[in-house]
Amino acid sequence: MAWKRILDVFIEGEPKGQPRPRAFAKNGKARVYSAATAEGWKGQIALAVRDLIPEEPLAGPVMVDAEFVMKRPKNHVRANGELKDWAPNFHLHKPDRDNLDKAVLDTLTTIGLWEDDCQVVRGSITKRYASPGERTGMRLVVEATGE
Numbered sequence: 001m002a003w004k005r006i007l008d009v010f011i012e013g014e015p016k017g018q019p020r021p022r023a024f025a026k027n028g029k030a031r032v033y034s035a036a037t038a039e040g041w042k043g044q045i046a047l048a049v050r051d052l053i054p055e056e057p058l059a060g061p062v063m064v065d066a067e068f069v070m071k072r073p074k075n076h077v078r079a080n081g082e083l084k085d086w087a088p089n090f091h092l093h094k095p096d097r098d099n100l101d102k103a104v105l106d107t108l109t110t111i112g113l114w115e116d117d118c119q120v121v122r123g124s125i126t127k128r129y130a131s132p133g134e135r136t137g138m139r140l141v142v143e144a145t146g147e
Helices: 039-049 097-110
Strands: 004-012 019-028 030-034 062-072 120-122 125-129 137-144
Touching: 004 019, 004 039, 039 097, 039 137, 062 097, 097 125
Parallel strands: 062 120, 062 125
Antiparallel strands: 004 137, 019 030, 062 137
């Protein structure tokens, strides 16, 4: 099966995960709402790729690779700009990788890259800290088979 690259783009910004729906009780009735904390990030994704998507939604299997480059805490970096010896490369804190992925896939579905994100059959997700001087954001690669 041959994969064809559809998108390969870096989207600058602060990656946010798709929040979980929240529930509360009011006057004895349950209510559910979705927090909008990821809407700005999702808007950045949509703006960055909207002119790059094909006219027709992708059909068939799709692969999505996402590398999230997260802001590094100041205590990881020495005054001279070098990383401290103990500073980790990988981001081991929230947001969770599945919530980051969900925000991206939902956005790409909304803007019509494909019919439904159930078409995504493979791919990788990486969460890492930015190196000193590196921009935060996400490298997004989308490939399709055209089946």
